[in-house]
Amino acid sequence: MATIVFVIPDQCTLLDLAGPVQVFEEARAQGAPVELAYVQYQAQAGSSAGLAFATVPHFSTMMLHAGDLVLVPGLADAALPTTADDYPEFYAWLQALPERGVRLCSVCTGAFLLGAAGLLNGRSCTTHWQQVGALQQAFPESRVLADRLFVHDRGVYSSAGIAAGIDLALALVEERFGPLLTYKVSRRLVLYYRRNGLHGQVSVYLDHRNHLHPGVHLAQDYLLDHLAENPTLEVLAEVANSSPRNLTRLFRQHTGLTINDFSTKIRTEAARTLVATSSLTRQAIAERCGFRDPRQLQRLLGRAA
Amino acid sequence: MATIVFVIPDQCTLLDLAGPVQVFEEARAQGAPVELAYVQYQAQAGSSAGLAFATVPHFSTMMLHAGDLVLVPGLADAALPTTADDYPEFYAWLQALPERGVRLCSVCTGAFLLGAAGLLNGRSCTTHWQQVGALQQAFPESRVLADRLFVHDRGVYSSAGIAAGIDLALALVEERFGPLLTYKVSRRLVLYYRRNGLHGQVSVYLDHRNHLHPGVHLAQDYLLDHLAENPTLEVLAEVANSSPRNLTRLFRQHTGLTINDFSTKIRTEAARTLVATSSLTRQAIAERCGFRDPRQLQRLLGRAA
Numbered sequence: 001m002a003t004i005v006f007v008i009p010d011q012c013t014l015l016d017l018a019g020p021v022q023v024f025e026e027a028r029a030q031g032a033p034v035e036l037a038y039v040q041y042q043a044q045a046g047s048s049a050g051l052a053f054a055t056v057p058h059f060s061t062m063m064l065h066a067g068d069l070v071l072v073p074g075l076a077d078a079a080l081p082t083t084a085d086d087y088p089e090f091y092a093w094l095q096a097l098p099e100r101g102v103r104l105c106s107v108c109t110g111a112f113l114l115g116a117a118g119l120l121n122g123r124s125c126t127t128h129w130q131q132v133g134a135l136q137q138a139f140p141e142s143r144v145l146a147d148r149l150f151v152h153d154r155g156v157y158s159s160a161g162i163a164a165g166i167d168l169a170l171a172l173v174e175e176r177f178g179p180l181l182t183y184k185v186s187r188r189l190v191l192y193y194r195r196n197g198l199h200g201q202v203s204v205y206l207d208h209r210n211h212l213h214p215g216v217h218l219a220q221d222y223l224l225d226h227l228a229e230n231p232t233l234e235v236l237a238e239v240a241n242s243s244p245r246n247l248t249r250l251f252r253q254h255t256g257l258t259i260n261d262f263s264t265k266i267r268t269e270a271a272r273t274l275v276a277t278s279s280l281t282r283q284a285i286a287e288r289c290g291f292r293d294p295r296q297l298q299r300l301l302g303r304a305a
Numbered sequence: 306m307a308t309i310v311f312v313i314p315d316q317c318t319l320l321d322l323a324g325p326v327q328v329f330e331e332a333r334a335q336g337a338p339v340e341l342a343y344v345q346y347q348a349q350a351g352s353s354a355g356l357a358f359a360t361v362p363h364f365s366t367m368m369l370h371a372g373d374l375v376l377v378p379g380l381a382d383a384a385l386p387t388t389a390d391d392y393p394e395f396y397a398w399l400q401a402l403p404e405r406g407v408r409l410c411s412v413c414t415g416a417f418l419l420g421a422a423g424l425l426n427g428r429s430c431t432t433h434w435q436q437v438g439a440l441q442q443a444f445p446e447s448r449v450l451a452d453r454l455f456v457h458d459r460g461v462y463s464s465a466g467i468a469a470g471i472d473l474a475l476a477l478v479e480e481r482f483g484p485l486l487t488y489k490v491s492r493r494l495v496l497y498y499r500r501n502g503l504h505g506q507v508s509v510y511l512d513h514r515n516h517l518h519p520g521v522h523l524a525q526d527y528l529l530d531h532l533a534e535n536p537t538l539e540v541l542a543e544v545a546n547s548s549p550r551n552l553t554r555l556f557r558q559h560t561g562l563t564i565n566d567f568s569t570k571i572r573t574e575a576a577r578t579l580v581a582t583s584s585l586t587r588q589a590i591a592e593r594c595g596f597r598d599p600r601q602l603q604r605l606l607g608r609a610a
Binding site: 006013014015017018019021022025036038048049050051052053054056128129130132146147148149160161162163164166188189190191192212213214217 | 327343356433493517519
């Protein structure tokens with residue numbers, strides 16, 4: 001069980017905090033072994049929009065272990081730190097985390113807290129586009145990158161402005177729990193999942209899911225849950241409460257793919273994962289993934305490679 | 306000055322609340338004449354993710370006027386109301402708002418609160434895709450639409466799941482304060498602005514802005530702020546801290562348009578607005594929008610119509 005700790009600075013940007021909270025809370029609800037915790041380091045934890053939080057525990061009460069994650073949201077520009085002078089114990093606590101295997105993430109101007117802890121020295125990072133110059137100036141030993149949704153450098157993640165914290169949180173869920181859970185979370189939150197421009201991995205689970213049609217989602221879910229059976233159009237239409245003809249039209253309209261192409265994509269991807277990670281025979285893999293025989297599978301693996 | 310009131314139910318979905326709060330808070334920071342307020346109607350105001358709020362005023366203390374807006378976020382499924390029995394005074398308060406000119410919005414399962422107040426009877430609405438059936442069943446006189454980001458029916462707005470509250474809030478900002486402020490808000494929040502599928506209006510200010518490149522944004526901002534001058538490529542390159550050649554390449558890559566096409570689009574749109582809303586002569590409009598003469602303007606208006 002990993003703990004995801006949200007640091008709440010006073011004058012916290014509410015959406016910086018709430019976006020990642022909701023992503024991890026939804027991952028937890030979907031079965032991911034995480035629990036959420038909130039800490040503060042100042043006398044109070046207010047938000048920049050005038051809504052204050054009830055008492056939040058002090059950071060020093062939190063015991064963290066390797067695999068845990070600490071997330072620092074941004075705060076009002078006027079409150080941005082550039083040194084550790086005001087809260088030396090808090091910054092020392094932050095600074096010791098990466099070497100203990102605890103990962104750190106900042107959203108937006110939360111990067112200034114990582115900088116004050118010395119964690120940006122020698123690392124690449126990013127922040128809100130309006131603060132890129134100020135962050136570089138405050139922490140000259142860091143390498144501040146513009147035009148990125150998020151950046152990862154040796155256990156320290158930073159993300160761009162405000163809503164980019166949602167994108168970073170989704171990327172962290174994907175990194176830890178895989179693309180299938182990530183698509184379930186983004187679908188539940190009705191989120192458009194933006195990938196980092198430099199994020200190499202393409203996901204068959206997430207691609208073609210940035211639409212809103214509930215019937216098409218039902219058909220896609222059913223296909224994912226019944227790879228071996230390779231369900232017929234009639235079965236899918238029933239699942240989606242639609243006619244075969246209408247589902248065919250809707251599926252293409254909302255996903256950009258035919259049902260058959262989507263099905264082949266996800267079954268090929270599942271087979272590729274089994275080839276790479278299991279000791280199953282090609283025959284067994286073909287059966288599990290709904291292929292006629294190992295030759296059909298092999299042809300598709302070759303073509304998609 | 307309009308008041309935007311956020312109702313905080315106990316077990317509130319944090320992102321349902323925080324998304325619209327941040328959008329309106331940012332609109333306020335950019336000069337929109339709104340103020341934000343928070344109210345509760347139960348004994349406490351917690352969030353579904355375990356983070357509680359400090360004391361929030363009771364709804365009955367809030368004096369509202371025509372033009373104000375009340376937003377109701379969603380809450381944990383187990384806490385969804387289907388009748389007004391538990392908080393009759395609160396629901397009576399909600400119910401009286403539209404006839405007094407106060408608009409109401411729900412995010413996600415917040416639609417159940419509008420339903421319990423009788424506000425969905427005879428109206429079209431939407432909610433989280435997993436609750437579309439339950440909402441229709443609980444409030445049979447409503448018309449629950451699936452597959453929508455948000456729906457507006459005579460002063461009552463409702464939106465789909467969780468993150469769709471951000472889209473609704475942006476649409477409300479656009480409706481009230483125009484597309485230019487909306488693009489500034491979404492840019493500051495680093496948000497991808499998703500429009501409703503049925504949202505007819507296309508905005509030259511928002512289109513071609515769903516990218517992250519700071520230099521290109523600077524050039525676009527400068528063009529918007531200097532319509533009459535129709536700035537040269539050299540001027541824009543300096544503004545964007547780039548070379549003319551590099552800016553030309555980046556602009557096209559990130560916006561999908563040449564600088565010249567983008568400039569023509571925004572100047573034509575500004576001119577069209579002036580033709581429709583002012584008593585200026587065509588000559589004066591052409592000058593203000595950086596056209597050589599009224600004939601050039603007229604040709605472009607005709608072509609784009």
